[in-house]
Amino acid sequence: xxxxxxxxxxxxxxxxxxxxxxxxxxxxxxxxxxxxxxxxxxxxxxxxxxxxxxxxxxxxxxxxxxxxxxxxxxxxxxxxxxxxxxxxxxxxxxxxxxxxxxxxxxxxxxxxxxxxxxxxxxxxxxxxxxxxxxxx
Numbered sequence: 001x002x003x004x005x006x007x008x009x010x011x012x013x014x015x016x017x018x019x020x021x022x023x024x025x026x027x028x029x030x031x032x033x034x035x036x037x038x039x040x041x042x043x044x045x046x047x048x049x050x051x052x053x054x055x056x057x058x059x060x061x062x063x064x065x066x067x068x069x070x071x072x073x074x075x076x077x078x079x080x081x082x083x084x085x086x087x088x089x090x091x092x093x094x095x096x097x098x099x100x101x102x103x104x105x106x107x108x109x110x111x112x113x114x115x116x117x118x119x120x121x122x123x124x125x126x127x128x129x130x131x132x133x134x135x136x
Contacts, residue, residue: 016062017088021047021055023095026081026088029065030127033134034080036070064088080134089127093120 005011017026024045028035041052056079059065064085070076081088093116099105100113116123 017059017064019055021045021051022059022064023092025052025055025059025079026064026085027092029079029081029085030089030092030131033131034078036076036078038076040079059085081131083132086128086131089131090124093124093127 004015017023024043024047025040028040028043032039037052037056040056041047041049047055056065060067062084063082065079066082067077067079070078096113096116097120100110105113
């Protein structure tokens, strides 16, 4: 990690994963378990290749994600969350709930939110279990 701006835990955390692109990469890895570089680049938000490469490197260096060889194509790398990254699930859940409360969310995105609202604690537990199976 580069030089910290302060010793505040919020500031230090945001330096690692708090920018828009890093959060969207984490979101995609939470939803899909693992992704190639190309799959991450195809997200609706259209991340530029240089920004994606920089953010992936930062997340790797800080232990939020890891990578492994693609089992079917030796030229591709699969990225997935580490346990440290999986521990961000509750934060992403809360960001989703905040967005649902204050923003207009398209109907095709509401299913996940409804699942979270039914039982947030159980949702987080299931999500963490689902994601933990990849990093082993």
